[in-house]
Amino acid sequence: MIRPHRTHALWYAFVLHRLSGIALALFLPLHFYMLSLALTDPAQLDEFLAFTDLLIVKCAEFALVFLLAVHMFGGLRLMALEFLPWSSRQKTFAASTVALAFVISTGFFLQAT
Amino acid sequence: MLNLHLYMAQRLTAMIMAPLTIGHLAVMIYAVQGGLNVAEILARTQGSLAWFIFYGSFVLAVSIHAAIGMRAIMFEWLGIKGAVLSVISWGLCLFLLALGGHAVWAVTFAGASA
Amino acid sequence: MSESGKFLQVSIWREQDGDGHFETFEVPRQDNQTILDVVAWVQQQADPTLSYRFACRVGMCGSCAMMVNGAPRWTCRTHVQKVADDNRLEIAPLRNLPVIKDLAVDMDPFFDKWVAAEAVFEPTQTRDDPMAPINPQDPMRIAASDAIECINCAVCYAACDVVAANPDYLGPAALNRTWSLVNDIRDDGQDARLKAVSGDGGCHNCHAQQGCARYCPNELNPTLSISGLKRATAKSLLGWGQ
Numbered sequence: 227m228i229r230p231h232r233t234h235a236l237w238y239a240f241v242l243h244r245l246s247g248i249a250l251a252l253f254l255p256l257h258f259y260m261l262s263l264a265l266t267d268p269a270q271l272d273e274f275l276a277f278t279d280l281l282i283v284k285c286a287e288f289a290l291v292f293l294l295a296v297h298m299f300g301g302l303r304l305m306a307l308e309f310l311p312w313s314s315r316q317k318t319f320a321a322s323t324v325a326l327a328f329v330i331s332t333g334f335f336l337q338a339t
Numbered sequence: 340m341l342n343l344h345l346y347m348a349q350r351l352t353a354m355i356m357a358p359l360t361i362g363h364l365a366v367m368i369y370a371v372q373g374g375l376n377v378a379e380i381l382a383r384t385q386g387s388l389a390w391f392i393f394y395g396s397f398v399l400a401v402s403i404h405a406a407i408g409m410r411a412i413m414f415e416w417l418g419i420k421g422a423v424l425s426v427i428s429w430g431l432c433l434f435l436l437a438l439g440g441h442a443v444w445a446v447t448f449a450g451a452s453a
Numbered sequence: 454m455s456e457s458g459k460f461l462q463v464s465i466w467r468e469q470d471g472d473g474h475f476e477t478f479e480v481p482r483q484d485n486q487t488i489l490d491v492v493a494w495v496q497q498q499a500d501p502t503l504s505y506r507f508a509c510r511v512g513m514c515g516s517c518a519m520m521v522n523g524a525p526r527w528t529c530r531t532h533v534q535k536v537a538d539d540n541r542l543e544i545a546p547l548r549n550l551p552v553i554k555d556l557a558v559d560m561d562p563f564f565d566k567w568v569a570a571e572a573v574f575e576p577t578q579t580r581d582d583p584m585a586p587i588n589p590q591d592p593m594r595i596a597a598s599d600a601i602e603c604i605n606c607a608v609c610y611a612a613c614d615v616v617a618a619n620p621d622y623l624g625p626a627a628l629n630r631t632w633s634l635v636n637d638i639r640d641d642g643q644d645a646r647l648k649a650v651s652g653d654g655g656c657h658n659c660h661a662q663q664g665c666a667r668y669c670p671n672e673l674n675p676t677l678s679i680s681g682l683k684r685a686t687a688k689s690l691l692g693w694g695q
Binding site: 229230231232234236237240244304307308309312316 | 520522523524525548611612614660661662663664667668674676677680683684687
Binding site: 340341342343344345347411414 | 618652690
């Protein structure tokens with residue numbers, strides 16, 4: 227259960243930004259390691275890339291692209307909040323972040339499958 | 340806990356990465372069509388100074404950005420502070436830099452066989 | 454429909470010398486009843502040892518701020534019918550401050566951070582100088598005035614999760630006042646002020662959760678003010694601006 231003082235849109239936007247950042251930070255070392263296999267063991271990398279054709283992996287990639295996009299748009303939202311004149315549409319911006327990220331990740335998923 | 344300098348590094352690397360991320364997303368949406376394989380990836384990136392600069396700067400920026408972000412989280416949510424916090428944060432930055440740098444090198448100028 | 458004849462189940466935080474727990478009281482429900490009315494009834498009719506603070510009881514002083522069903526509010530301006538789900542209430546002392554007894558918190562850390570943030574006016578002139586001509590339409594004066602109505606009730610401080618997570622964080626109220634003073638052209642303390650809010654507990658720790666703006670009973674926006682401080686400190690670092 228979420229504590230009552232936190233149940234508002236902009237707190238959820240904060241949590242989404244933080245959790246997506248953590249997920250990306252944990253994902254990156256694996257991503258870098260896999261890519262470096264292009265040098266040390268290309269055959270293993272090809273095997274792994276074939277494995278990523280599975281639908282369940284594509285769904286995971288959809289989630290990853292969503293997390294990257296939502297973290298980036300969320301970050302742009304924050305920098306706009308900080309460096310541009312204040313807007314009263316804070317909740318609209320937060321919602322747009324999620325919507326745009328969903329569009330991009332869906333676009334990726336449709337191309338990938 | 341962020342002070343002015345960490346904050347500025349965080350925001351500057353974020354600004355640098357905004358166009359790089361959009362570029363990366365675009366490349367991924369394009370590249371993922373028809374499946375991925377090593378030969379196809381390397382055909383694009385091998386020997387390319389442009390990709391080296393693109394992904395090289397991406398790795399540099401994300402190493403700094405992620406380390407500072409995780410620093411704030413470790414302090415606020417795990418209560419890690421002082422010298423231990425600095426050591427882990429720097430460690431994470433250097434770890435991402437090393438691994439990411441190696442990956443960029445692997446797909447550009449390392450001369451892997453396709 | 455009259456509420457009389459019904460009863461509220463009210464859980465109130467009791468604490469003395471660090472030992473705390475919730476105690477439940479049955480309080481008669483009335484029309485037009487505020488949370489402060491409920492607390493006062495308990496102390497007057499049920500348990501005279503209950504400690505709590507209030508002063509004006511008309512929403513001007515901010516003394517009666519407490520956590521009501523998990524949200525920081527002025528209890529004299531919170532109507533029972535707006536917050537009592539199923540005739541249940543939970544009343545606790547303000548979050549993020551040490552408890553002295555029951556519902557009364559120690560406001561010292563809050564005011565210590567106010568001073569540490571240099572949220573204190575530094576005069577440039579004396580009473581013998583002519584009054585400073587301030588244009589009310591000046592954008593800086595408007596910015597200062599927009600942030601100036603803070604009465605130090607600590608509701609925003611209780612709402613803020615960064616205050617909870619970072620003991621050094623100066624907090625929304627102190628930083629909001631600092632921003633107001635940054636925009637006061639009569640003030641002389643800007644260098645010290647920007648330095649004070651650039652350290653480990655400074656404005657850069659704000660994550661824009663905007664709980665402060667959500668709960669401020671005076672409808673102030675500390676997140677907006679803190680963003681102004683972020684801009685001012687960034688400019689100062691890069692050598693731009695004043």
